[in-house]
Amino acid sequence: MALIRIALINDYEVVVQGLAAMLSGYRDTFDIVELDAGTTVARPVDIALYDTFAATAGDGDEVRTLTREPRASKVVVYSWDMGEPLIEKALANGADGYISKGLAAHELVAALLAVHNGERRVHPIPSGSPAAVVGDWPGRHEGLTQRESEMLALITQGLTNVQIAERTHLSLNSIKSYIRTCYRRIGVSNRSRAILWGIEHGFRPDHTRSTDT
Template sequence: MDPIRVALVNDYEVVVRGVAEMLRSYHNRIRVVELDANKQVNHRVDIALYDTFAATRGDQAAVRELASNPLVGVVAVYSWTLDPAHMEATLANGAGGYISKGLPASGFVAALEAIHADGERIHAGRKDISAVVMGDWPGREGGLTEREAEILALITQGLGNTQIAERTHLSINSIKTYIRSCYRRIGANSRTNAVLWGIEHGFQPDRVRITNPEPKPGSVETRARA
């Protein structure tokens, strides 16, 4: 059986590269043929995996756009948010699958295979996500968790706390808690300081397409950049 052809989609190059790296050990089952940061998928793929990290364009619009692309077989959303109503709304919006970031890599790959085979569409996985560390994100080397980094990315893009809560499906109190912990880690004492730190450390969305239609096993090469 041929590997499933996958495009990875997010506004941040480091995020899609991190997911690609996580899938390297499964190259005989999953072939990453394209990484898209703020770009439309332009190769025929079985699955476009949409990572919701700091989705500055908004999940609903991005999912609808991907689902309408004739080159995409099905859209799968990759997210921390496990609210049942939100997951069902995402499917109703055009996604063909929903995968929790709480799954281990093996479960993640199995979920992609199930979605490709028109099997189970929602793969919620474990609820204890605190111990799960997969992929990559801006600020990880500086000690930021993925959630803290996501909040800082949205702050860097100019969103207020209410907008961030709506985007991440977290409560205002949770947002404030993440902001405080984020500020402590980066040594910021104000929102302005945090934005400046974010700009200096890669928290502005990228605009790049990385393609590799016929990759060597486990590799992703930069072929085109805009």
């Protein structure tokens, strides 16, 4: 069976490298031909896997642009947000699949295969199963959760709380709660110091491309 060519897409190098590590045990199934910090694809791939960490959701312009890229046969959104309205918008936006970031590596592989084979488009966490802690993200080794890290990344990018709410589809109260716990973990007391900490610890987007995996 021919290997499935896949590009991993997110603006943060640590995120795409974490995804690559998740899939590294499945080299008999996938050929990771690109790690893209950005939303373009340089070479033909069977699947472009779009990770929404600190990026717009599946209903945003980035996914719409990616689905129009002729070098990407299928586009799959990889997200924590499994709300039905957002999934419907992502699929209407041209996405071929939508997969929860709470799946373990073997479940992610099964989901990608199902999308690739046209068998099933949407893959939430199985009912009754806990969300897996997978992949990597900036600040993980400083004790930040994925959501706290995402809030800090968006703050470091200069977004306001209202803009973060629009991007992540979270309530303002949830965002404020994540930001408060983030401040405690990194030992800062205000937004300016959090931004400085973020700049010093890799929370600015990389915007680089690697095709050597």
